[in-house]
Amino acid sequence: MTSLTGAWQFWALLAAVFAALTAVLAKVGVAEIPSDLATFIRTLVVAALLFLIVSATGQWRSPASLPSRALVFLALSGLATGASWLCYFRALKLGDAARVAPVDKLSVVLVAVFGAVFLGERLAPANWAGVALIALGAWLVTLG
Structure with a gap:
C-alpha cells in the first residue's frame, strides 16, 4: 500500500x-x-x-x-x-478571481486532449465525461 x-x-x-x-x-x-x-x-x-x-x-x-x-x-x-x-x-x-481561476482551469481539459493526442494516454468514457463537465463548469462561470 x-x-x-x-x-x-x-x-x-x-x-x-x-x-x-x-x-x-x-x-x-x-x-x-x-x-x-x-x-x-x-x-x-x-x-x-x-x-x-x-x-x-x-x-x-x-x-x-x-x-x-x-x-x-x-x-x-x-x-x-x-x-x-x-x-x-x-x-x-x-x-474576478472567482471567474478567472475556473477559466484558467480549462487547462485540465486541454491536458486531457493533448495527453490523448500527443502522448497516447487513454481515458475511460467516465473520465472524458468528467473532462466535459469541467469544460461546462468553466463556461458556466463566465456567464453573467
Missing part, C-alpha cells in the same frame, strides 16, 4: 489548494501594481524557494550533466509557464 505522501492524489490535492491560494493572494497583490511586475516578483519568490529546496535536498546537478532532450522540453515548459503566468496575472488584474 502506498503511503499518503506517495500517492499522486495527495500531491494533486495540495496543488489545487495552493493554486486556489495563489489566485486569491495574487488578486490582492496585483491590485496596486502592474500585472507583469507582479508576475516577475512571484517568479523570483518561486525561484528562490526552489533553489533552497533543491540545495537542501541534494538534488542539484550541473545542467551540462542532464540529457539535452530533457533540457529542451523543460525550457519549452518554462516558456509556456511564463506565458501562462503573464496571462493569468493580466486576467486577475482585469477580472
Whole structure:
C-alpha cells in the first residue's frame, strides 16, 4: 500500500489548494501594481524557494550533466509557464478571481486532449465525461 505522501492524489490535492491560494493572494497583490511586475516578483519568490529546496535536498546537478532532450522540453515548459503566468496575472488584474481561476482551469481539459493526442494516454468514457463537465463548469462561470 502506498503511503499518503506517495500517492499522486495527495500531491494533486495540495496543488489545487495552493493554486486556489495563489489566485486569491495574487488578486490582492496585483491590485496596486502592474500585472507583469507582479508576475516577475512571484517568479523570483518561486525561484528562490526552489533553489533552497533543491540545495537542501541534494538534488542539484550541473545542467551540462542532464540529457539535452530533457533540457529542451523543460525550457519549452518554462516558456509556456511564463506565458501562462503573464496571462493569468493580466486576467486577475482585469477580472474576478472567482471567474478567472475556473477559466484558467480549462487547462485540465486541454491536458486531457493533448495527453490523448500527443502522448497516447487513454481515458475511460467516465473520465472524458468528467473532462466535459469541467469544460461546462468553466463556461458556466463566465456567464453573467
